[in-house]
Structures are given as C-alpha cells and as structure tokens.
Amino acid sequence: MVEDNASGYGEAVPSGESPHPGDIIKDGDALISPEPLVGRDASTPLDDDEPEGIIPNAVLWPMKDRRHTQWHLLPHSERHDRLRQIIGSGTLSVYVIDDGKSHATVGRLVGSAPDGAQYSLIGRITREELAAVTANPAQAFDNAAELLLVGVVEEEDIKSSNIFDVARYNAVDEIPADYLPGSPLHKFRGDLEITIY
Numbered sequence: 001m002v003e004d005n006a007s008g009y010g011e012a013v014p015s016g017e018s019p020h021p022g023d024i025i026k027d028g029d030a031l032i033s034p035e036p037l038v039g040r041d042a043s044t045p046l047d048d049d050e051p052e053g054i055i056p057n058a059v060l061w062p063m064k065d066r067r068h069t070q071w072h073l074l075p076h077s078e079r080h081d082r083l084r085q086i087i088g089s090g091t092l093s094v095y096v097i098d099d100g101k102s103h104a105t106v107g108r109l110v111g112s113a114p115d116g117a118q119y120s121l122i123g124r125i126t127r128e129e130l131a132a133v134t135a136n137p138a139q140a141f142d143n144a145a146e147l148l149l150v151g152v153v154e155e156e157d158i159k160s161s162n163i164f165d166v167a168r169y170n171a172v173d174e175i176p177a178d179y180l181p182g183s184p185l186h187k188f189r190g191d192l193e194i195t196i197y
Contacts, residue, residue: 054084054085054086054095055084055086055095055097055107056095056109056118057152057154058109058112058118058119058120058152058154059095059107059108059109059120059122060095060097060107061152061163062107062120062122062148062150062152062163063095063097063105063107063120063122064097065163066105066122066146066148066150067097067098067099067100067105067124068099068100068103068124081098081101082098083096083097083098083104084096084097085097087133087134087137087140088137088138088181091181091182091183091184091185092137092138092181092182093108093109093137093181094106094107094108094133094137094140094181095107095108096130096133099124101127102126102127103124103125103126103127104124104125104126104127104130105122105123105124105125106122106123106124106125106133106140106141106144107120107121107122107123108120108121108122108140108141108179108180108181109185110149110179110185110186111185111186111187111188112185112186112187112188113188113189113190113191113192114188114189114190115153115190115191116153116154117151117152117153117191117192118151118152118153118154119149119150119151119152119166119186119188119192120149120150120152121141121147121148121149121150121175121179121180122146122147122148122150123140123141123144123145123146123147123148124144124145124146125140125143125144125145129143129144137181138180138181138182139181140181141172141175141180141181142172143172144172147168147169147170147171147172147174147175148165148166148167148168148169149165149166149167149168149169149175149179149192150163150164150165150166151163151164151165151166151191151192152164164194165194165196166192166193166194166195166196167192167194167195167196168195168196
C-alpha cells in the first residue's frame with residue numbers, strides 16, 4: 001500500500017511499482033536504507049521555470065544549485081517572493097536570484113576556456129544589501145558570503161550539465177581583481193586550476 005502524500009514531496013512506493021521523481025522505494029528485504037529517486041534517466045533542467053530568460057545558464061545554474069533555499073521544493077504556502085534581476089550593464093553586469101526570504105544570490109560571468117567551460121563568481125547577500133548592489137554593482141561582492149568561483153560545461157541535449165566548484169574565497173579581497181564587476185570577460189587559455197578539495 002502506498003502511504004499518503006500530503007506533503008507533495010514524493011511517496012513511499014513498494015518495490016515493483018513504478019516510482020516517480022522524489023519517491024522512495026520501500027522494500028522490507030533491502031539491506032540498505034531507501035533514498036529518494038532524483039529523476040528518471042535524464043537530468044532535471046536547472047533552467048526550468050525561467051520565463052524571464054535574463055540570466056545566462058553559466059551564471060544561473062550554479063546560483064540555483066548552490067543557494068540554500070530551493071524555492072520550487074517549498075510548499076506553496078511557504079514560498080517567498082521569487083527574484084530574477086540583472087543589475088548594471090556591460091562589464092558591470094551582475095545577476096541576482098532569490099535565496100530564501102532574507103537572502104539573495106549574486107553572480108557574475110567571469111570568462112570561458114577553449115573547451116567550452118564557462119566560469120562565474122557567485123556569493124550570498126542579504127536582501128537588505130541588495131539595495132547597495134543596485135546602487136553600485138561594482139561592489140556587488142564586497143559584503144557577500146560564501147564566495148565561489150564555479151565552472152559550468154554545457155553538454156548538448158543535457159540541460160543540467162557539469163557544474164563544479166573551482167575556488168572558494170573568504171572575503172572579496174581574496175578574489176582576483178579582474179574577476180570582479182567592471183573587468184572584461186576573460187578568454188582563458190585553458191581550464192582553470194581547481195583549488196577546492
């Protein structure tokens with residue numbers, strides 16, 4: 001018998017039945033604890049539900065992947081205001097998405113490598129700090145926490161392609177100055193060295 005699914009997060013499904021993403025397969029004879037199915041034989045697109053289309057995938061995907069609060073997983077009654085915004089223009093362009101009721105994730109495209117990898121800088125700010133970022137996008141990362149340089153490789157026909165952390169920074173002064181807003185996009189000669197382990 002399938003348990004009641006009042007939460008909307010998936011169901012406990014007896015082995016032998018067809019599970020859906022989010023379901024947990026129950027098998028009394030299993031020697032390991034059940035884990036939820038993340039999906040079927042295809043990746044879940046990180047660009048789903050993005051009608052605005054204003055944030056490039058190389059920035060949007062890591063921002064959505066690394067944020068603390070996954071909006072689409074919240075019950076409708078607990079969802080905060082959704083935020084998609086571009087601040088500044090040209091080399092000062094930074095992008096912002098929601099990260100819970102009190103925070104936002106800010107991101108900037110840094111550059112690309114010949115093999116197709118694209119690199120973005122992302123960080124977490126409070127919603128109160130968003131006003132300062134709007135007033136001066138050059139300082140978008142000055143007060144940000146959880147600063148990361150992230151790489152994205154888009155594969156054909158696979159929307160949630162390879163996302164990988166490249167470098168972690170404790171403060172804005174650790175970030176190379178030419179990765180910050182106001183600097184032109186880099187055309188790196190090769191892949192950047194991964195310093196996060």
